Amino acid sequence: MAAAPAGAPAITASSSFVSSSPFCLKASMTSQRRPAGRVSIVIRCVSSPPAVDTSFKTNVPRNANMAKLQAGYLFPEIARRRAAHLLKFPDAKIISLGIGDTTEPIPNVITNAMAERAHALSTIDGYSGYGAEQGEKKLRAAIAATYYADLGIEDSDIFVSDGAKCDISRLQVLFGSNVTIAVQDPSYPAYVDSSVIMGQTDLYQQDVQKYGNIEYMRCGPENGFFPDLSTVPRTDIIFFCSPNNPTGAAASRDQLTKLVKFAKDNGSIIVYDSAYAMYISDDSPKSIFEIPGAKEVAIETASFSKYAGFTGVRLGWTVVPKELLFSDGHPVAKDFNRIVCTCFNGASNIAQAGGLACLSPDGLKAMQDVVGFYKENTEIIVETFTSLGFNVYGAKNAPYVWVHFPGRNSWDVFAEILEKANVVTTPGTGFGPGGEGFVRVSAFGHRENIIEAARRLKQLYK
Amino acid sequence: MAAAPAGAPAITASSSFVSSSPFCLKASMTSQRRPAGRVSIVIRCVSSPPAVDTSFKTNVPRNANMAKLQAGYLFPEIARRRAAHLLKFPDAKIISLGIGDTTEPIPNVITNAMAERAHALSTIDGYSGYGAEQGEKKLRAAIAATYYADLGIEDSDIFVSDGAKCDISRLQVLFGSNVTIAVQDPSYPAYVDSSVIMGQTDLYQQDVQKYGNIEYMRCGPENGFFPDLSTVPRTDIIFFCSPNNPTGAAASRDQLTKLVKFAKDNGSIIVYDSAYAMYISDDSPKSIFEIPGAKEVAIETASFSKYAGFTGVRLGWTVVPKELLFSDGHPVAKDFNRIVCTCFNGASNIAQAGGLACLSPDGLKAMQDVVGFYKENTEIIVETFTSLGFNVYGAKNAPYVWVHFPGRNSWDVFAEILEKANVVTTPGTGFGPGGEGFVRVSAFGHRENIIEAARRLKQLYK
Numbered sequence: 001m002a003a004a005p006a007g008a009p010a011i012t013a014s015s016s017f018v019s020s021s022p023f024c025l026k027a028s029m030t031s032q033r034r035p036a037g038r039v040s041i042v043i044r045c046v047s048s049p050p051a052v053d054t055s056f057k058t059n060v061p062r063n064a065n066m067a068k069l070q071a072g073y074l075f076p077e078i079a080r081r082r083a084a085h086l087l088k089f090p091d092a093k094i095i096s097l098g099i100g101d102t103t104e105p106i107p108n109v110i111t112n113a114m115a116e117r118a119h120a121l122s123t124i125d126g127y128s129g130y131g132a133e134q135g136e137k138k139l140r141a142a143i144a145a146t147y148y149a150d151l152g153i154e155d156s157d158i159f160v161s162d163g164a165k166c167d168i169s170r171l172q173v174l175f176g177s178n179v180t181i182a183v184q185d186p187s188y189p190a191y192v193d194s195s196v197i198m199g200q201t202d203l204y205q206q207d208v209q210k211y212g213n214i215e216y217m218r219c220g221p222e223n224g225f226f227p228d229l230s231t232v233p234r235t236d237i238i239f240f241c242s243p244n245n246p247t248g249a250a251a252s253r254d255q256l257t258k259l260v261k262f263a264k265d266n267g268s269i270i271v272y273d274s275a276y277a278m279y280i281s282d283d284s285p286k287s288i289f290e291i292p293g294a295k296e297v298a299i300e301t302a303s304f305s306k307y308a309g310f311t312g313v314r315l316g317w318t319v320v321p322k323e324l325l326f327s328d329g330h331p332v333a334k335d336f337n338r339i340v341c342t343c344f345n346g347a348s349n350i351a352q353a354g355g356l357a358c359l360s361p362d363g364l365k366a367m368q369d370v371v372g373f374y375k376e377n378t379e380i381i382v383e384t385f386t387s388l389g390f391n392v393y394g395a396k397n398a399p400y401v402w403v404h405f406p407g408r409n410s411w412d413v414f415a416e417i418l419e420k421a422n423v424v425t426t427p428g429t430g431f432g433p434g435g436e437g438f439v440r441v442s443a444f445g446h447r448e449n450i451i452e453a454a455r456r457l458k459q460l461y462k
Numbered sequence: 463m464a465a466a467p468a469g470a471p472a473i474t475a476s477s478s479f480v481s482s483s484p485f486c487l488k489a490s491m492t493s494q495r496r497p498a499g500r501v502s503i504v505i506r507c508v509s510s511p512p513a514v515d516t517s518f519k520t521n522v523p524r525n526a527n528m529a530k531l532q533a534g535y536l537f538p539e540i541a542r543r544r545a546a547h548l549l550k551f552p553d554a555k556i557i558s559l560g561i562g563d564t565t566e567p568i569p570n571v572i573t574n575a576m577a578e579r580a581h582a583l584s585t586i587d588g589y590s591g592y593g594a595e596q597g598e599k600k601l602r603a604a605i606a607a608t609y610y611a612d613l614g615i616e617d618s619d620i621f622v623s624d625g626a627k628c629d630i631s632r633l634q635v636l637f638g639s640n641v642t643i644a645v646q647d648p649s650y651p652a653y654v655d656s657s658v659i660m661g662q663t664d665l666y667q668q669d670v671q672k673y674g675n676i677e678y679m680r681c682g683p684e685n686g687f688f689p690d691l692s693t694v695p696r697t698d699i700i701f702f703c704s705p706n707n708p709t710g711a712a713a714s715r716d717q718l719t720k721l722v723k724f725a726k727d728n729g730s731i732i733v734y735d736s737a738y739a740m741y742i743s744d745d746s747p748k749s750i751f752e753i754p755g756a757k758e759v760a761i762e763t764a765s766f767s768k769y770a771g772f773t774g775v776r777l778g779w780t781v782v783p784k785e786l787l788f789s790d791g792h793p794v795a796k797d798f799n800r801i802v803c804t805c806f807n808g809a810s811n812i813a814q815a816g817g818l819a820c821l822s823p824d825g826l827k828a829m830q831d832v833v834g835f836y837k838e839n840t841e842i843i844v845e846t847f848t849s850l851g852f853n854v855y856g857a858k859n860a861p862y863v864w865v866h867f868p869g870r871n872s873w874d875v876f877a878e879i880l881e882k883a884n885v886v887t888t889p890g891t892g893f894g895p896g897g898e899g900f901v902r903v904s905a906f907g908h909r910e911n912i913i914e915a916a917r918r919l920k921q922l923y924k
Contacts, residue, residue, distance in 0.1 A: 056759075058758075062788035064638070118577040118812070121573050122568050162624055176527055263520075269522050314811075323518075325520060328524050342656060350576060
């Protein structure tokens with residue numbers, strides 16, 4: 001196909017494209033027609049798209065790994081049950097302490113920087129297109145200097161992302177289907193689900209509620225929520241979250257030293273999730289890289305979500321030290337860099353401007369105030385359950401309270417609290433079989449909702 | 463670990479955390495210390511992180527699929543050569559018509575909406591945390607009504623993403639390692655590279671410059687840039703980009719009708735990349751779903767990047783019709799929904815506010831003006847090369863001019879134009895062996911740079 005000659009014809013073509021475009025009318029009709037709605041949006045996650053009756057099928061086989069996945073992803077499932085409850089009791093004043101979603105406004109110092117960047121994108125000098133897939137140089141430098149100063153982590157070890165959950169999947173794509181993994185039990189579902197999707201696991205075993213070929217490291221009150229490593233077989237990858245979601249337990253320096261030695265002895269790679277590090281109140285390490293030798297065995301993934309309320313803005317980072325090598329001596333960071341360049345195009349430049357503001361002196365103070373606020377919520381929840389005679393765990397170093405209901409089914413407890421107190425929690429078994437008998441209560445919420453939820457819980461369990 | 467009691471201790475803990483934090487000083491030192499720099503950022507993509515000499519290696523095997531990948535991803539490689547040229551000639555006034563990166567400011571109607579959303583995130587009523595992984599309801603509805611009205615695509619078929627490149631990888635994760643794929647040759651590198659990463663291919667064959675187990679559908683002047691489907695063997699997945707990157711060729715209604723019939727006869731799934739649809743000047747379809755029956759065999763991925771200058775803002779969408787079924791009858795959209803919920807957390811809410819503004823009447827007009835501007839650039843480039851006696855292709859329906867240098871090595875031509883005219887293009891073979899003898903010239907650029915590049919090219923090839 002030869003190109004059109006220069007000049008008039010092309011201008012005509014492009015102008016006629018403008019004028020003949022049917023888009024404008026339809027769009028304006030739309031934007032006036034459709035209301036927003038958080039709940040129904042979230043319901044779509046599990047209810048849509050529905051299967052339909054149609055005769056034509058492609059000959060493309062469904063990915064067998066997808067078929068291994070059980071039910072929906074945990075939080076959409078909880079949203080579905082919440083919505084079902086609302087259908088039954090339309091007037092129910094539901095308070096959600098379930099999905100760990102932030103509720104407090106983002107400090108102005110941070111949103112002002114994002115608004116400024118947005119406006120700058122309308123100027124010749126302020127416009128920027130594709131950024132570096134690994135993140136803007138200034139932000140990588142600020143993350144390294146803020147969180148890893150004196151730990152030997154360099155700017156080039158930092159990969160800025162659109163969030164820890166997304167990077168966990170990119171790390172799984174990096175590792176491929178032939179690695180074995182271990183997870184804390186209970187743990188954040190994304191580790192296990194992404195492992196299943198990548199084909200690292202066998203089928204789900206209903207009797208033990210575990211996927212085959214995943215090592216579940218039991219973490220409960222009996223072992224201080226730190227696995228007995230002497231009984232844990234070697235795996236290639238060890239996902240370890242501290243402070244832990246859902247138990248709220250933060251591993252001590254001594255425990256993390258043991259974990260790093262365990263990884264080194266086995267030649268394993270630790271994927272350390274430190275998304276809640278700023279919630280640590282005691283002297284537990286805020287980064288795995290505080291442990292000598294960790295750079296040779298660990299990756300760390302982190303996020304602005306729970307510090308700055310960025311759950312919707314989407315910004316995080318992953319540290320892959322250049323010292324971390326595969327068995328053939330190839331640097332893991334080199335392959336992760338290739339994954340990031342091929343499967344990702346960088347976090348939104350506006351979100352990155354927000355991240356840079358988060359790490360300014362005012363931004364850090366503002367984030368610490370947000371964290372402090374949620375930590376006060378945590379104390380209210382802890383007081384509520386302890387006053388009712390429950391054993392609660394976590395809380396001190398995390399925005400999660402892990403409440404023990406000995407001998408009870410955690411989905412039953414979830415249903416009881418939802419139906420009788422109109423409070424949404426998260427059933428412990430949603431995080432693994434080790435969560436049976438527990439519910440996770442999130443401290444993210446407006447203060448008045450936390451206080452009202454506490455009142456209802458005291459009513460329910462008095 | 464039992465939780466701390468309520469009240470003072472926790473407050474103390476959190477306050478002391480604030481006051482004792484070493485973060486602020488370091489951050490402020492940093493943000494003053496480190497300058498930004500696009501070029502060096504981009505260089506990191508290939509040069510960092512460097513391998514280092516260290517004795518310790520983990521026992522984790524490197525993903526064999528990663529080892530199959532050749533060189534770096536194309537555009538970082540071009541950035542490396544550009545940087546090398548700059549080192550040699552520090553005063554060179556380089557004009558980049560290489561990577562298809564937008565250069566014109568984003569219209570105010572769009573950035574104002576993003577800034578407004580950013581500011582709203584600092585208010586109780588305007589704050590939002592986790593959104594639906596599939597995108598905000600209003601945006602999904604606006605996309606469906608704007609681009610797919612009367613095509614039977616529903617809001618729930620639309621999955622909002624952080625860009626087409628990212629969704630291509632998520633689609634590959636969805637399909638898994640046991641599918642076979644076909645690509646246009648030449649084509650956008652992300653299809654092939656993500657296929658290699660997922661393990662769908664055999665090793666790279668240097669002699670033919672192709673990966674084993676990928677079907678390369680040759681598209682050149684000899685066949686009007688549309689493959690001779692009678693010679694194409696059946697594959698599970700067919701990646702098809704129209705208007706095509708890099709050739710700029712848009713498939714006609716008749717050609718796409720043949721493609722849909724081909725997919726239906728073979729039970730294949732077409733992944734249709736329509737990222738440049740708004741550049742179409744003739745009556746070529748702007749969506750694969752304009753072809754009857756396409757909903758049963760096609761997925762469509764699209765992006766705001768080249769319409770609104772969102773290459774850095776990051777926003778796109780993928781349409782997975784509920785009518786599209788795997789061989790076992792399972793809806794593809796159901797599995798993609800699970801991938802999106804597990805491996806992604808939605809596009810930035812600020813970017814989504816921008817997307818909604820893009821689809822308002824003023825936003826659509828503004829995008830069409832941006833597209834029209836780049837199309838005028840395209841005509842200048844076409845006129846330049848045609849006046850020099852070159853055969854050029856594409857251009858009419860795309861922001862790319864595909865220039866033929868018969869019998870020449872395209873990397874040599876790339877080097878010649880870079881060294882003698884200080885203009886960065888993209889060598890055709892970067893898109894596949896079918897690109898040999900061609901270079902892609904991008905029409906994204908400030909008008910004065912396009913005119914200056916044209917002057918230099920006329921000087922070089924006069």
